Amino acid sequence: MPTIIDAIAEVKKHVAVNRNLDWSSVEPYVKQAERKYIKSLIGRTMYDSYSQAEPEDPVALEVYNLLEEASANLAWFLYLPMANVQISDSGIAVSESEYSKAAEWWQIRDLRRSFIDAGFTALDEALKIMEQTEGETFAAWKASEGYTIFRELFVDRTDTFNRWFNISNSRKTFLALRPYMLEVHHQFFTAKLNLATIELLNNTVKPAEGTETDAPEYIQYMALQWLQAAQVNYTVYKAVHSGTFELTSNGIYEKIEEFPGYKVKPLGESQLHRVKDERLVAAEQYYKKAIALMEANPVAFPDYIKKDAAVFVMPMNTKSVVSF
Structure with missing residues (x-):
């Protein structure tokens, strides 16, 4: 070869x-x-x-x-x-x-x-x-599948992810997080947002300097930022919960099978649970901000349809009982 x-x-x-x-x-x-x-x-x-x-x-x-x-x-x-x-x-x-x-x-x-x-x-x-x-x-x-999969997500670049949670601007870590980002996208976002609204947001760009804050393009950009923040925090929660990533005081890292403890001093169990809970709360708050903005601005989001999202329950696994 x-x-x-x-x-x-x-x-x-x-x-x-x-x-x-x-x-x-x-x-x-x-x-x-x-x-x-x-x-x-x-x-x-x-x-x-x-x-x-x-x-x-x-x-x-x-x-x-x-x-x-x-x-x-x-x-x-x-x-x-x-x-x-x-x-x-x-x-x-x-x-x-x-x-x-x-x-x-x-x-x-x-x-x-x-x-x-x-x-x-x-x-x-x-x-x-x-x-x-x-x-x-x-x-x-x-054009490869490994790259194009990001086009359907709100977060499609490493620097965007790093803005909301530190991954040391690592493209490798960003690509490794892809399965969790996709899972989050379909579990939380497509459950509440219709395709037309998602496409509108994915095509949203930063408005020109001096754009009025009540202009549709400005409001769309603000909603996109809240959704990006939500997607990042949901992803961190999922990735850490899976056990395939290490969470340290400096950020999140992919575990290296050939080198256990590559990034030293991972967080302890109590700190890990606290950070996971914080990321989940942050994700939900950012998501609520985005939804509130869309519901309050029908002109900026003409295709948005208010609907209840499916309820997802994360199982809690203990030594003897799995609780829902």
Whole structure:
């Protein structure tokens, strides 16, 4: 399978490694890293194109180099635990010699953290450029299912999500939250808003400076902002409740299976429950503000039809009883 990085020289452009290191030792981890962290985010079409040749467009080339940097660092993150050992028919042994000794576990941990941070930073920067570039340069990616799914949501950009809850402007975290955003959209918003109103709001743009506050376009924009805030807070509540994300004092992070405790000091159980409750309350308050604005301004929302939303009850699971 062709990969973006296909030689040890390309790894050495981004990671300081021993000059005698053989490509065959690293190649399996490059394949794993690109398949797990890169291909799933940029889509098969774009990945296959970049694996065959460097792009000529200068912006696309910048993204290509960032993806190469991400691949090298994330491959090294996956490779490090194996770099310290030798596997043979005789079993597994730690590599040591008269002149060197094996790295301590904490040294390997710290190195892995630096590599995964560097890899994700490069990947986020690449996604940021792709997200903000207009035209045909990344048309294949923007036409992929992984990207177009955001078009039906009120929150379709990383910076919009980050405005209402900190995800450190991480495009990777934003994309990982996609299933919860979609679930929230259909559970709460399509249950109360008709399609015409949702389409109106999704096509709403920021009004020109000086627009009167009672102008329809200004009111529509205000309603959209409240709905975006509601969608973000509902999503955080859902994501944290699922257990696949870590909530810390600095924001929300996707859990990394290969690196438990990647983002240190997650919130304790009592703090976690408090934050979840706060996000749910905030989401409901923002949603009520948006609905009140729409009901009070029929001229701005001509297709809005008042209707009762379905009632959803979140089960409470204890050690012996599931309550509704």
